[in-house]
Amino acid sequence: MGAVEQQVQAATAHKTPLIALLGNPNCGKTALFNRLTGARQKVANYAGVTIERKEGSFILPGGRAMRVLDLPGAYSLSAHTPDEAITRDVVAGLRAGEQAPDAVVCVVNATNLRLNLRLVLEIQRLGLPMVLALNMVDVARKRGIEIDTAKLSQELGMPVVETVAVQAGGEKTLLGALEALSFDTLVKPRPLSAIDAVPVEQTQREVRRIIEACVSFDKDTGNLSEQIDQVVLHPVAGPVILALLMFLIFQAVFSWAAAPMDLIKEGVEGLGSWIGASMAEGPLRGLIVDGIFGGVGSVLVFLPQILILFFFILVLEDCGYLPRAAFLLDRMMGSVGLSGRAFIPLLSSFACAIPGVMAARTIQNPRDRLVTIMIAPLMTCSARLPVYALVIAAFIPSRKLAGGIDLQGLVLFLLYAAGIVSAMAVAWFFKRTARAKGQHPLMLELPAYHWPHLHNLFLGLWERAKIFLTRVGTVILTLMVLVWFLSSFPGAPEGATHPPIYYSVAGMLGRALAVIFEPIGFGWQICIALVPGMAAREVAVGALGTVYALSSSGDDVATSLAPLLAQSWSMATALSLLAWYVFAPQCLSTLSVVRRETGSIRWALVMAGYMFALAYAASFITYHVARYALGS
Ligand SMILES: Nc1nc2c(ncn2[C@@H]2O[C@H](COP(=O)(O)OP(=O)(O)OP(=O)(O)O)[C@@H](O)[C@H]2O)c(=O)[nH]1
Numbered sequence: 354m355g356a357v358e359q360q361v362q363a364a365t366a367h368k369t370p371l372i373a374l375l376g377n378p379n380c381g382k383t384a385l386f387n388r389l390t391g392a393r394q395k396v397a398n399y400a401g402v403t404i405e406r407k408e409g410s411f412i413l414p415g416g417r418a419m420r421v422l423d424l425p426g427a428y429s430l431s432a433h434t435p436d437e438a439i440t441r442d443v444v445a446g447l448r449a450g451e452q453a454p455d456a457v458v459c460v461v462n463a464t465n466l467r468l469n470l471r472l473v474l475e476i477q478r479l480g481l482p483m484v485l486a487l488n489m490v491d492v493a494r495k496r497g498i499e500i501d502t503a504k505l506s507q508e509l510g511m512p513v514v515e516t517v518a519v520q521a522g523g524e525k526t527l528l529g530a531l532e533a534l535s536f537d538t539l540v541k542p543r544p545l546s547a548i549d550a551v552p553v554e555q556t557q558r559e560v561r562r563i564i565e566a567c568v569s570f571d572k573d574t575g576n577l578s579e580q581i582d583q584v585v586l587h588p589v590a591g592p593v594i595l596a597l598l599m600f601l602i603f604q605a606v607f608s609w610a611a612a613p614m615d616l617i618k619e620g621v622e623g624l625g626s627w628i629g630a631s632m633a634e635g636p637l638r639g640l641i642v643d644g645i646f647g648g649v650g651s652v653l654v655f656l657p658q659i660l661i662l663f664f665f666i667l668v669l670e671d672c673g674y675l676p677r678a679a680f681l682l683d684r685m686m687g688s689v690g691l692s693g694r695a696f697i698p699l700l701s702s703f704a705c706a707i708p709g710v711m712a713a714r715t716i717q718n719p720r721d722r723l724v725t726i727m728i729a730p731l732m733t734c735s736a737r738l739p740v741y742a743l744v745i746a747a748f749i750p751s752r753k754l755a756g757g758i759d760l761q762g763l764v765l766f767l768l769y770a771a772g773i774v775s776a777m778a779v780a781w782f783f784k785r786t787a788r789a790k791g792q793h794p795l796m797l798e799l800p801a802y803h804w805p806h807l808h809n810l811f812l813g814l815w816e817r818a819k820i821f822l823t824r825v826g827t828v829i830l831t832l833m834v835l836v837w838f839l840s841s842f843p844g845a846p847e848g849a850t851h852p853p854i855y856y857s858v859a860g861m862l863g864r865a866l867a868v869i870f871e872p873i874g875f876g877w878q879i880c881i882a883l884v885p886g887m888a889a890r891e892v893a894v895g896a897l898g899t900v901y902a903l904s905s906s907g908d909d910v911a912t913s914l915a916p917l918l919a920q921s922w923s924m925a926t927a928l929s930l931l932a933w934y935v936f937a938p939q940c941l942s943t944l945s946v947v948r949r950e951t952g953s954i955r956w957a958l959v960m961a962g963y964m965f966a967l968a969y970a971a972s973f974i975t976y977h978v979a980r981y982a983l984g985s
């Protein structure tokens with residue numbers, strides 16, 4: 354061995370080898386990544402969940418440290434979408450500031466080798482050390498698919514191991530195979546032209562030949578997923594089931610949440626009045642009782658509703674129903690010119706528009722992608738739920754309609770529906786003005802159904818709760834303290850006729866804004882809440898809590914906000930505020946992500962502008978129609 358080689362060997366021996374997890378979308382890369390590293394990246398039963406690279410590290414049983422990259426899924430290395438391009442560039446060592454991996458673990462879905470092997474053959478041509486992880490073998494076995502791994506390994510010329518990424522210990526075989534790899538000599542990937550040199554047809558022939566040689570099917574095992582799909586994807590029954598499911602979810606958001614919400618409310622109020630009673634009258638007491646307990650507490654009570662909503666979304670996600678919903682909605686989305694791929698980004702936007710806007714990266718056509726980004730904020734994000742829930746609780750009687758339907762749940766359902774319908778309308782408009790061409794058929798792989806993993810469900814809810822509580826404890830708390838200060842100082846002048854807040858900085862600001870918002874029914878108190886609501890929607894609720902606690906004279910602790918609002922607002926104002934929040938421009942963080950993802954401030958401004966105009970128009974109409982109809 355020459356001196357130079359020895360040096361290289363010594364240098365690489367010190368370096369921690371980097372392996373990349375590569376494979377088709379939804380084959381279990383992230384699950385495997387989590388299993389190897391103990392991380393908790395998001396997994397879900399549909400394609401396109403991972404949209405950015407994630408790095409982690411772990412130790413092989415023999416003691417060697419390894420670094421591992423989780424990459425977005427790809428069907429082929431001739432990238433068609435921006436996230437596929439990330440994957441291609443990373444493995445080929447073409448991404449700036451990114452070292453090419455020392456080895457590739459190709460993850461394949463054992464139940465669908467036919468689709469997955471093409472990518473394996475393509476990657477192989479890069480010439481990097483490789484291991485094939487035959488994942489989801491548990492499902493394959495259940496379905497009677499038998500794969501001769503020894504033969505497959507021989508055919509492909511690389512180690513093949515069986516893994517079950519969702520079972521403890523399901524990654525052991527992979528660790529063994531990695532242990533056997535040598536990282537002593539540095540291998541550079543061959544140029545991508547090595548892949549393009551081989552015609553696609555030849556690759557596909559090769560795939561067929563390998564499958565014939567290594568895979569056998571036991572035809573007798575009935576396919577339950579297909580049977581379920583005959584009902585769920587039925588042209589008539591399918592959409593009915595989908596609508597029914599959505600409807601039931603919103604009913605549950607109200608009816609199940611009542612008890613835990615009361616509990617939280619009583620806890621917060623009890624604590625607030627206990628602390629209030631033990632403190633001397635003064636600004637500090639005001640800050641704690643009105644600002645923190647009145648403001649932050651009024652946001653906190655919405656935790657149960659958010660968790661119930663996400664419980665259902667997570668269950669539907671994990672069992673594999675969501676891509677079916679995409680399939681059912683594809684026709685509707687296609688008729689307004691959206692691609693079926695827009696479904697997942699739009700669905701994510703129900704949690705928050707930010708991941709939704711980012712998930713639009715999986716959309717191939719740049720114009721489709723832009724339109725999807727522009728309408729993502731019209732999907733009702735979870736931060737708007739508290740605003741809706743508060744106003745509904747104050748103004749919509751909790752009555753059972755015919756068939757046991759809860760009126761409050763129905764109104765909430767309608768608000769969410771209003772967001773969706775207007776998103777479709779806006780998409781249609783954008784597409785028309787942008788003179789779009791023909792449609793793109795939805796190519797969607799329907800994963801097999803499986804029971805939701807309790808562990809996944811629990812982690813998902815825990816994540817949601819953490820996000821919400823962190824927001825309450827940081828952004829919302831800070832803004833609430835600020836709102837309280839601005840609403841408390843300066844104090845009322847001698848002989849004041851209004852409550853002190855009227856004369857405060859916030860009061861002055863609110864009165865100035867009221868000039869603009871009076872025509873849609875918002876008084877100065879609501880205007881005070883609108884401003885911090887731009888930073889985080891829930892703060893609007895908290896701010897109303899503080900504003901009305903400070904406006905009402907006498908009461909020492911903020912009594913429940915809903916009845917206070919019911920006394921202070923007219924029904925027309927309440928409906929107008931609901932309409933406002935269906936459309937009002939999203940929080941500032943969304944706008945900044947839109948700027949980042951579209952690469953210019955222009956689209957962020959267009960978004961803010963069109964949403965403001967829509968919101969104002971919708972509220973104006975709602976307010977005046979309601980006043981007319983209610984005769985006030
Ligand atoms: N039964 C079974 N399910 C698995 C296995 N591996 C992953 N899954 C499930 O398959 C789904 C997809 O897993 P992910 O890890 O998100 O897949 P991914 O390859 O990262 O997908 P993208 O990020 O979308 O490319 C999830 O619902 C997992 O729980 C496995 O070995 N057995």
Ligand SMILES: [Mg+2]
Binds near residue numbers: 396424
């Ligand atoms: Mg993933």
